[in-house]
Amino acid sequence: MTILGIDLGTTNSICSIWTDDGIKLIQNRLGDILTPSVIGLDDKGNITVGRIAKDRLITHSDETVAVFKRLMGTEHKIKIGKKYFTATELSSIILRSLKEDAENFLGETIEEAVISVPAYFNDNQRHATKLAGELAGFKVDRLINEPTAAAMAYGLHDKSEGIYLILDMGGGTFDVSILEFFEGVMEVHATSGDNFLGGEDFVEAMVDDLLNETGAEKDTISSKQLQTLYMQMETAKRKIGSTESFEQTIKIHKKQFQWKSTKAWFDRVSMPLMLRVKRPIENALRDAELSSSEIDNIVLVGGSTRMGLFRATIGKLFGRLPLCHIDPDTVVAMGAAIQAGLKDKNKALNDIVLTDVCPYTLGTEINNPNGGNEGGYYYPIIERNTTVPTSMVKTVQTSFDNQTQLEIKIFQGENRLVKKNVFLGEITVKVPKGPEGKETVDVRYSYDMNGLLEVDVTIVSTGKKYNKLIEQTPGALSDKDKKASLAKLSKIKFHPRESEENRAIIARGERIYESSLNEKREYIANILAQFEKILDKQNVQEIKKAREKITIILHELDSEEWF
Amino acid sequence: MSIWDVLGISETSDIKTIKRAYAVMLKNVKPDDDPKGFQQLHEAYKSAQKIAKYSNSSNQINDDYLPDQSIKNEVNVVNTDTTSYDNSDNNVTTTNQINFTYNEEIPDTPYTPQVSDEQLELDRVLSLVDKLLLDECKRNVIKSWGFISASTFILDSDFNWQLGLSILKRLLAIDDIKTSTLNYLNSLFNWKDEEEYICEVIEDKWCKTLLLRINDSKQNNDPVLHLRGSKSIKKVNKIQDKIFKQYYFTSDARRMFALLIDLSLIFFTIHSLLSIYQLVFGGVEEAVLKKITLVFFVILYSIYAWSFETSYLQSTPGKFLLGLRVTDKNFMRIHHLRYFFRLVLMIASSFMHIVTVFINILLSQRYLHDRASGTYVIDYRRSKKEHEEYYPE
Numbered sequence: 001m002t003i004l005g006i007d008l009g010t011t012n013s014i015c016s017i018w019t020d021d022g023i024k025l026i027q028n029r030l031g032d033i034l035t036p037s038v039i040g041l042d043d044k045g046n047i048t049v050g051r052i053a054k055d056r057l058i059t060h061s062d063e064t065v066a067v068f069k070r071l072m073g074t075e076h077k078i079k080i081g082k083k084y085f086t087a088t089e090l091s092s093i094i095l096r097s098l099k100e101d102a103e104n105f106l107g108e109t110i111e112e113a114v115i116s117v118p119a120y121f122n123d124n125q126r127h128a129t130k131l132a133g134e135l136a137g138f139k140v141d142r143l144i145n146e147p148t149a150a151a152m153a154y155g156l157h158d159k160s161e162g163i164y165l166i167l168d169m170g171g172g173t174f175d176v177s178i179l180e181f182f183e184g185v186m187e188v189h190a191t192s193g194d195n196f197l198g199g200e201d202f203v204e205a206m207v208d209d210l211l212n213e214t215g216a217e218k219d220t221i222s223s224k225q226l227q228t229l230y231m232q233m234e235t236a237k238r239k240i241g242s243t244e245s246f247e248q249t250i251k252i253h254k255k256q257f258q259w260k261s262t263k264a265w266f267d268r269v270s271m272p273l274m275l276r277v278k279r280p281i282e283n284a285l286r287d288a289e290l291s292s293s294e295i296d297n298i299v300l301v302g303g304s305t306r307m308g309l310f311r312a313t314i315g316k317l318f319g320r321l322p323l324c325h326i327d328p329d330t331v332v333a334m335g336a337a338i339q340a341g342l343k344d345k346n347k348a349l350n351d352i353v354l355t356d357v358c359p360y361t362l363g364t365e366i367n368n369p370n371g372g373n374e375g376g377y378y379y380p381i382i383e384r385n386t387t388v389p390t391s392m393v394k395t396v397q398t399s400f401d402n403q404t405q406l407e408i409k410i411f412q413g414e415n416r417l418v419k420k421n422v423f424l425g426e427i428t429v430k431v432p433k434g435p436e437g438k439e440t441v442d443v444r445y446s447y448d449m450n451g452l453l454e455v456d457v458t459i460v461s462t463g464k465k466y467n468k469l470i471e472q473t474p475g476a477l478s479d480k481d482k483k484a485s486l487a488k489l490s491k492i493k494f495h496p497r498e499s500e501e502n503r504a505i506i507a508r509g510e511r512i513y514e515s516s517l518n519e520k521r522e523y524i525a526n527i528l529a530q531f532e533k534i535l536d537k538q539n540v541q542e543i544k545k546a547r548e549k550i551t552i553i554l555h556e557l558d559s560e561e562w563f
Numbered sequence: 564m565s566i567w568d569v570l571g572i573s574e575t576s577d578i579k580t581i582k583r584a585y586a587v588m589l590k591n592v593k594p595d596d597d598p599k600g601f602q603q604l605h606e607a608y609k610s611a612q613k614i615a616k617y618s619n620s621s622n623q624i625n626d627d628y629l630p631d632q633s634i635k636n637e638v639n640v641v642n643t644d645t646t647s648y649d650n651s652d653n654n655v656t657t658t659n660q661i662n663f664t665y666n667e668e669i670p671d672t673p674y675t676p677q678v679s680d681e682q683l684e685l686d687r688v689l690s691l692v693d694k695l696l697l698d699e700c701k702r703n704v705i706k707s708w709g710f711i712s713a714s715t716f717i718l719d720s721d722f723n724w725q726l727g728l729s730i731l732k733r734l735l736a737i738d739d740i741k742t743s744t745l746n747y748l749n750s751l752f753n754w755k756d757e758e759e760y761i762c763e764v765i766e767d768k769w770c771k772t773l774l775l776r777i778n779d780s781k782q783n784n785d786p787v788l789h790l791r792g793s794k795s796i797k798k799v800n801k802i803q804d805k806i807f808k809q810y811y812f813t814s815d816a817r818r819m820f821a822l823l824i825d826l827s828l829i830f831f832t833i834h835s836l837l838s839i840y841q842l843v844f845g846g847v848e849e850a851v852l853k854k855i856t857l858v859f860f861v862i863l864y865s866i867y868a869w870s871f872e873t874s875y876l877q878s879t880p881g882k883f884l885l886g887l888r889v890t891d892k893n894f895m896r897i898h899h900l901r902y903f904f905r906l907v908l909m910i911a912s913s914f915m916h917i918v919t920v921f922i923n924i925l926l927s928q929r930y931l932h933d934r935a936s937g938t939y940v941i942d943y944r945r946s947k948k949e950h951e952e953y954y955p956e
Contacts, residue, residue, distance in 0.1 A: 209705075266710045
């Protein structure tokens with residue numbers, strides 16, 4: 001039984017498997033490794049996923065959606081076409097599409113998957129990811145932290161022991177992990193991160209500054225123009241790495257002008273974001289009790305670490321060159337495949353043991369420790385960056401005379417006030433009456449490898465035990481909602497696989513048509529019309545020939561780099 | 564059992580040996596298979612490492628008393644600082660390493676050369692700031708502040724802090740700084756995070772006012788802002804009712820007022836319909852009209868209350884306006900069958916006029932028909948507000 005390793009990314013998703021010959025990356029229906037995490041509706045109302053949807057983000061932005069990973073674990077609903085979907089449901093659509101591709105590619109059914117999540121995802125977000133997998137028809141026993149996955153890929157690839165600092169900047173999240181590899185043990189020392197820092201933020205900053213300088217309000221621009229602008233800035237961001245400046249024709253409202261993106265401009269716009277890269281690194285080093293000189297290797301993971309500015313900043317901070325010899329786009333998926341192989345108890349991986357940490361502190365609520373009956377203070381039980389699985393016990397006591405019950409509330413976060421942390425659940429326990437502080441209660445938190453928390457409460461005087469497994473966090477779906485989601489998702493129609501490649505060409509052609517002018521535009525329209533004519537004839541050979549030809553033409557015409 | 568027994572080795576200060584022993588033992592107690600055994604092993608491993616590190620470092624402290632060692636130390640540090648400052652140097656290969664971790668060695672190193680580099684840069688940037696602040700047209704143009712982010716030392720914590728503080732002091736003397744400019748500078752110097760400390764250091768009463776104006780984009784990260792495509796997004800405010808900390812009933816007066824709104828709404832509808840009927844067809848006797856009104860009233864109210872209170876809203880328009888909700892014992896939507904009971908009981912009890920009112924007031928907040936049918940009318944708005952104050956999203 002093959003287990004699929006999946007990197008469910010903000011911008012791109014990839015899946016791979018562990019075989020006896022090592023890691024194998026899986027091609028999707030269009031023959032690509034990367035499937036853009038974009039979902040849209042086609043003209044017939046069927047769901048399309050990946051490259052077609054991404055091209056249609058420009059031409060049909062109202063029926064398409066991208067960058068929704070940040071909404072995981074929230075209750076926002078996003079409209080495409082006539083229906084509303086949660087981010088979890090959208091992710092499950094991506095996963096389902098990946099599953100189909102993998103099954104088609106491997107010629108067998110796949111029922112189990114290891115899905116990667118940003119190390120700094122909280123409990124709600126992890127549950128949402130797991131649920132997305134289940135909605136897509138996977139059994140998801142294991143989630144793996146993205147930087148850990150990347151480190152596994154590097155550790156296995158290089159076979160060199162030492163302490164690795166992994167910096168993982170993807171489309172939407174930035175993760176830092178410190179990991180040591182020795183004697184077949186992969187030990188994560190500490191994890192930190194910023195869930196609101198990724199490649200998309202750089203593009204956002206560029207767009208904001210451009211609009212600011214042209215004096216245009218973001219809200220007044222049509223979604224088509226705005227999406228085009230995002231695409232153009234993405235291209236500019238990539239080009240600036242290799243050239244000093246890059247010129248584009250920008251259209252805002254009815255105004256059209258030449259815009260020159262220079263390296264100096266990009267650096268200025270990005271500096272606030274680069275400054276935010278520093279803090280998680282400092283936190284991780286402090287938690288791991290290491291200094292920067294004790295780090296043997298710095299590893300860059302995620303597409304955004306390709307940015308020249310990012311590499312220069314890291315170089316400046318550490319005074320040395322980071323490692324990036326494995327493709328930063330696919331390294332997480334490779335690590336997920338290794339974890340899948342581990343899970344499968346694959347012989348080649350028998351000697352490797354992975355230990356991970358919990359990214360956030362877990363605790364309960366107490367009264368002001370400095371006296372007074374004011375509640376709302378946080379009392380950590382499992383400190384962040386403790387190696388999991390772990391089990392910790394702390395004792396709390398009654399806070400006033402003749403108290404008959406205690407509410408043990410469970411929180412996740414770092415703030416000293418509980419209201420700024422994430423609420424996970426609560427247990428109410430009954431205690432015998434007595435003077436203040438006489439009755440004590442042992443609270444035991446057990447945190448397992450998948451980030452599932454179990455809370456045991458024991459009344460010391462009576463020995464009575466209470467137990468709670470935090471599986472259903474507030475805001476998560478109940479069984480009933482889950483069934484409703486499943487029913488909704490089973491009803492949606494996917495675009496037929498066979499014509500996918502042809503549709504991809506037309507979608508791309510339409511997108512280039514949209515951003516081109518005059519003769520070029522006419523030329524593309526012509527080509528597309530011809531291609532559609534050939535498609536109507538339904539001659540397989542002819543279509544294949546035309547497809548090859550048109551792909552080359554479109555590639556030459558396409559001035560954007562955003563895949 | 565001592566930690567050394569757990570690791571299966573005799574006491575040692577050699578970290579490599581400890582690591583190897585841990586790795587060997589770990590193969591038998593994998594975290595997946597034996598969480599308890601793993602925790603014990605891992606704790607032993609950590610303690611052993613700490614003990615080893617401590618004994619190694621205490622050796623080193625003794626060594627540090629040797630004069631030649633400390634000289635060697637100094638030479639090392641100077642070596643890393645030999646590169647001279649170069650403004651245009653943005654190259655990755657620069658050896659100008661910036662100490663951004665809290666390096667404990669800093670105090671005993673001769674750091675004079677680096678400080679002077681940074682000091683020079685600080686003076687240079689500040690002179691540019693002074694010049695810019697004099698220029699009334701340009702000082703609120705974000706682009707003109709670009710020289711700050713271009714500074715080579717901007718990523719250095721100390722430099723960043725010093726520069727931020729100096730600029731903030733200068734800004735206090737200027738009264739037309741725009742919020743957008745403040746926001747931009749805050750994104751570089753992170754003032755907002757250290758708000759209280761900064762105000763203590765600067766000792767200016769306007770400092771707090773100035774910092775209050777800043778809108779820290781980092782702190783209110785709305786995930787929706789980053790979504791691409793899609794025409795609309797809605798937030799389903801589906802706080803599960805069960806997790807409300809506490810439920811509040813409502814006052815009798817409020818419930819009566821809600822009822823009054825509903826009843827007058829229905830009465831108005833029936834009355835105007837009947838008046839139109841009377842106008843068009845005419846000839847209905849006053850007494851008959853009264854009876855028809857009553858029958859219609861009961862029927863219409865039943866349909867009205869039923870359809871609203873079992874709906875998603877869980878309240879009639881009158882109750883909704885006053886923030887009330889009708890729920891079952893789990894504070895969820897009422898089942899139709901239960902609602903039928905509630906309705907029958909309500910209509911039945913309402914025929915007892917004054918007696919019912921009297922009993923209901925005595926029952927305080929949970930009325931006869933509520934109790935008999937196992938339903939609750941709660942102050943949803945207040946319950947939700949209290950909940951959100953307690954557990955903000």
